[in-house]
Amino acid sequence: MEQFGHDYARLCAAAGAAPQEAVLRRLREPDGARGRLDLAAQSLSLPTCSSLGRLLPGAAPFAALALGDCGLSEEGVRLLLHGLCSNTTVKSLDLKGNNLRSMGAEALGKLLRHNKSIRSLTLEWNSLGMWEEGFSFFCQGLGANNFLQRLDLRNNQINHQGAGELAMALTQNTSLQELDLRWNSIGLLGGRALLNCLHSNKTLKRLELAGNNVPGDILKAVEQALDHNQDREVILSEAQNQVNILSKEVLSLKDEKNKQFLDFVDTVDKQKQERARSEKMSAARVSQLQEALDEQYSIMNSLKTKLQMSEAALALSEQKVHNLGELLNAMKQEQNHVAECHFRELQQQKQEGADREGRLLHDLSAAREKNLLLRNQVDELERKCKVQQDQLFQVKQDLTNTTAELKLRAVEAEERLEIEKRRFKQSLEDMESLRVKEVGRMTQHMETSERSMHSRIQSLEAIRMSLEEELSQVKAAALTERGQAEEELIKARSQARLEEQQRLEHLEEKLRLMTESRDEAQNCCLKQKEMLAEAQAKAKQLSLYADGLRRRLDELQQDLDSKEEEKVTELNKVKVELQEQIGHLEAERAAQDGLREKIAALERQLKALSSSHREALLDKEGEISLLLEKLRMKEAEISRMREEEAQRASFLQNAIMAYVQGSPLGTHSSRK
Numbered sequence: 001m002e003q004f005g006h007d008y009a010r011l012c013a014a015a016g017a018a019p020q021e022a023v024l025r026r027l028r029e030p031d032g033a034r035g036r037l038d039l040a041a042q043s044l045s046l047p048t049c050s051s052l053g054r055l056l057p058g059a060a061p062f063a064a065l066a067l068g069d070c071g072l073s074e075e076g077v078r079l080l081l082h083g084l085c086s087n088t089t090v091k092s093l094d095l096k097g098n099n100l101r102s103m104g105a106e107a108l109g110k111l112l113r114h115n116k117s118i119r120s121l122t123l124e125w126n127s128l129g130m131w132e133e134g135f136s137f138f139c140q141g142l143g144a145n146n147f148l149q150r151l152d153l154r155n156n157q158i159n160h161q162g163a164g165e166l167a168m169a170l171t172q173n174t175s176l177q178e179l180d181l182r183w184n185s186i187g188l189l190g191g192r193a194l195l196n197c198l199h200s201n202k203t204l205k206r207l208e209l210a211g212n213n214v215p216g217d218i219l220k221a222v223e224q225a226l227d228h229n230q231d232r233e234v235i236l237s238e239a240q241n242q243v244n245i246l247s248k249e250v251l252s253l254k255d256e257k258n259k260q261f262l263d264f265v266d267t268v269d270k271q272k273q274e275r276a277r278s279e280k281m282s283a284a285r286v287s288q289l290q291e292a293l294d295e296q297y298s299i300m301n302s303l304k305t306k307l308q309m310s311e312a313a314l315a316l317s318e319q320k321v322h323n324l325g326e327l328l329n330a331m332k333q334e335q336n337h338v339a340e341c342h343f344r345e346l347q348q349q350k351q352e353g354a355d356r357e358g359r360l361l362h363d364l365s366a367a368r369e370k371n372l373l374l375r376n377q378v379d380e381l382e383r384k385c386k387v388q389q390d391q392l393f394q395v396k397q398d399l400t401n402t403t404a405e406l407k408l409r410a411v412e413a414e415e416r417l418e419i420e421k422r423r424f425k426q427s428l429e430d431m432e433s434l435r436v437k438e439v440g441r442m443t444q445h446m447e448t449s450e451r452s453m454h455s456r457i458q459s460l461e462a463i464r465m466s467l468e469e470e471l472s473q474v475k476a477a478a479l480t481e482r483g484q485a486e487e488e489l490i491k492a493r494s495q496a497r498l499e500e501q502q503r504l505e506h507l508e509e510k511l512r513l514m515t516e517s518r519d520e521a522q523n524c525c526l527k528q529k530e531m532l533a534e535a536q537a538k539a540k541q542l543s544l545y546a547d548g549l550r551r552r553l554d555e556l557q558q559d560l561d562s563k564e565e566e567k568v569t570e571l572n573k574v575k576v577e578l579q580e581q582i583g584h585l586e587a588e589r590a591a592q593d594g595l596r597e598k599i600a601a602l603e604r605q606l607k608a609l610s611s612s613h614r615e616a617l618l619d620k621e622g623e624i625s626l627l628l629e630k631l632r633m634k635e636a637e638i639s640r641m642r643e644e645e646a647q648r649a650s651f652l653q654n655a656i657m658a659y660v661q662g663s664p665l666g667t668h669s670s671r672k
Contacts, residue, residue: 132161154181186214292585293585
């Protein structure tokens with residue numbers, strides 16, 4: 001309750017209003033520990049009503065709420081009753097002397113519709129009958145309520161119309177036991193309406209109608225109806241007791257019946273055990289068949305793993321082919337690098353020849369020797385070009401041979417694949433599609449490699465053409481230089497006669513320089529020859545490596561052929577084993593069909609036994625009903641015998657008393 005008080009104070013503070021001290025004092029009183037909150041004769045403000053209305057939903061720490069003579073406003077009543085609509089602990093509500101009006105009556109009707117915990121409601125001195133619409137709404141809520149047991153409506157100015165509304169509500173209500181309508185204005189019509197509703201209402205035990213100008217005969221009729229309801233409740237209780245006794249007897253009979261049924265169930269259980277045994281045998285058989293199927297599945301899985309291994313081998317072969325292609329690309333790159341080196345060397349030689357030709361222009365003898373050297377160099381360059389052309393021709397032949405061999409192998413592989421497709425179209429369609437894809441990839445790879453080789457050959461031919469053009473340019477330059485040299489010779493002859501003596505020493509020095517340059521040129525030629533020898537050795541090594549790669553490709557192709565033959569043999573073996581297993585499965589299926597027929601026969605027997613058992617149970621139930629009827633007849637005969645014996649005893653007693661009174665002993669006793 002203290003927590004309730006703290007919550008009340010907190011809500012009032014949140015609303016901006018001070019909590020009422022009287023309410024806080026009542027919340028701290030020891031009556032709250034007994035489950036009662038008494039706020040009677042306390043003028044509750046609207047903020048207090050709002051706070052209490054917000055605290056009342058759900059479970060409250062009290063079971064009785066007294067709000068009598070609190071002078072509640074219409075809005076305050078509405079807020080409080082709205083909070084009580086969803087309350088689950090308040091059982092008694094007192095709203096005496098609050099002058100409730102139409103809005104209050106409607107709020108009470110809503111409370112009666114929604115609340116399921118209130119058992120007692122006191123509404124004395126509220127003048128609810130003055131507001132017809134509100135009181136009709138209140139009566140509708142009362143008719144819909146099936147939990148209220150006591151209702152006090154004294155001094156509420158209820159007229160005959162309000163009594164009619166109450167009568168309609170009482171015809172629908174099935175829980176109200178006490179209704180106090182004293183000191184109202186019900187009158188004759190209202191009394192008749194209430195009397196008529198008591199014909200259909202069997203739960204109302206107490207109805208107070210004093211001070212309502214109701215005639216006495218109606219009051220007596222109401223009392224009789226209430227007495228009838230009480231008698232009816234007593235009879236119902238007695239009937240309930242008899243029903244309990246009969247239920248005990250029926251339970252004893254049921255026990256006997258259950259014993260018989262248990263015996264029958266034991267027999268059925270034995271039959272079920274036999275059936276379970278047969279089912280176990282069939283389950284064992286089925287488990288054996290399942291094991292055989294599992295073995296077949298394991299064999300299929302092993303075959304699948306073998307297929308996956310073969311696919312992995314094919315993937316490895318493809319990877320090796322890819323590596324070989326990369327090696328060929330590397331070789332081609334090296335060849336391109338060598339050609340570029342040769343081209344650079346030729347350019348350097350051209351530059352050196354140009355320098356030398358410029359030096360030879362000064363002197364006639366130097367020009368002749370330079371011309372000879374240039375001719376020798378041109379011859380050597382032509383030889384080098386021829387050697388390179390021979391090398392290119394050999395490379396072209398090797399490439400054509402390799403492409404032809406690869407094409408032949410691709411054709412052979414395609415022919416083999418087509419043969420295998422014709423043989424194993426039905427069983428290995430997926431494998432054939434995979435192989436076709438692999439062949440397509442191989443062919444695409446070969447085509448791409450051929451295209452790259454052709455492109456490189458074209459580039460080499462272009463380089464060769466450029467070298468030939470450069471050679472032609474060099475020859476033309478040599479011819480022009482020769483013409484210039486002849487002109488210079490003519491000029492030199494004219495000048496030689498004049499300057500022979502002066503330039504003899506200079507010419508000797510130039511001859512010495514030319515010899516040194518010749519030695520340098522010879523050294524360069526030797527270096528170029530060594531470079532050519534190294535390039536030829538590298539070309540031979542690459543050719544040997546290409547031959548090794550071809551051998552590896554042949555070996556891989558042979559391995560693939562052997563693996564394909566092994567796959568074919570294994571597939572044939574698997575087909576034979578599958579056919580054998582299918583035959584075994586068909587035999588086991590026939591055995592299972594026989595077992596199913598036996599099971600169906602057993603189920604028919606069980607159905608027949610269950611039908612016979614049901615008939616026996618029906619017969620026994622009929623016998624039980626006959627025994628019950630006999631028991632009832634015997635009880636009626638016993639009661640009749642008891643009544644006859646009681647009558648006989650009374651007759652004997654009367655006769656004895658009459659005999660005693662008529663005898664002298666009776667007169668003597670009377671005198672005494």
